[in-house]
Amino acid sequence: METKKQNKGGRPALDDPAKHRHVLYLNERDNARFLAQWEQSGVESKSRFIAARIFGEPFRVVKVDKKAVDYCTRLTEFYAQYRGVAVNYNQIVKALHSNFSEKKALAFLYKLEKATQELKEINAQVIALTNECKEQWLPK
Incomplete structure (x- = not known):
């Protein structure tokens, strides 16, 4: 007989979940620069923006006139x-x-x-x- 898997509910588990967290402290000037670059990039998530900068992905700037x-x-x-x-x-x-x-x-x-x-x-x-x-x- 086949055993049925019981659905636990919730979202399906990711193959490679992001479990590691890093904290970064910025002063006012650097934070303003960071936020300006993040807004220009058009990326919705700040963490994805930071990871892209760390790993050298191209910096895309979206400007809307x-x-x-x-x-x-x-x-x-x-x-x-x-x-x-x-x-x-x-x-x-x-x-x-x-x-x-x-x-x-x-x-x-x-x-x-x-x-x-x-x-x-x-x-x-x-x-x-x-x-x-x-x-x-x-x-x-």
């Missing part, structure tokens, strides 16, 4: 609004032709055309600024 992230977020929002205008454009033209006389519809279409040209110029400026931002700030 808040302004570039904000710019990309706002650009995405603007593009969504721009697409919304494009979707509504056809509906406006149909509504003008069905609800107004030919003369009034043409007058409104003329105003719509002017607003569309302004929107096109703004879009060209946004594209130019985005390309400038990409050239200047994004890594190559």
Whole structure:
């Protein structure tokens, strides 16, 4: 007969558990330097960060430019609004032709055309600024 292993519960045991603990004391200046380097590394655990430094693993620095992230977020929002205008454009033209006389519809279409040209110029400026931002700030 086979004997069944009884489940003890809890997490499964690791093959090579980390059992050894070392204590390190730092003064205020060194602690500030340590915390700055740890934050730049992007590693979540301080102990893994220390072990990586001791054993010579490469030091990875992750920097997030808040302004570039904000710019990309706002650009995405603007593009969504721009697409919304494009979707509504056809509906406006149909509504003008069905609800107004030919003369009034043409007058409104003329105003719509002017607003569309302004929107096109703004879009060209946004594209130019985005390309400038990409050239200047994004890594190559």
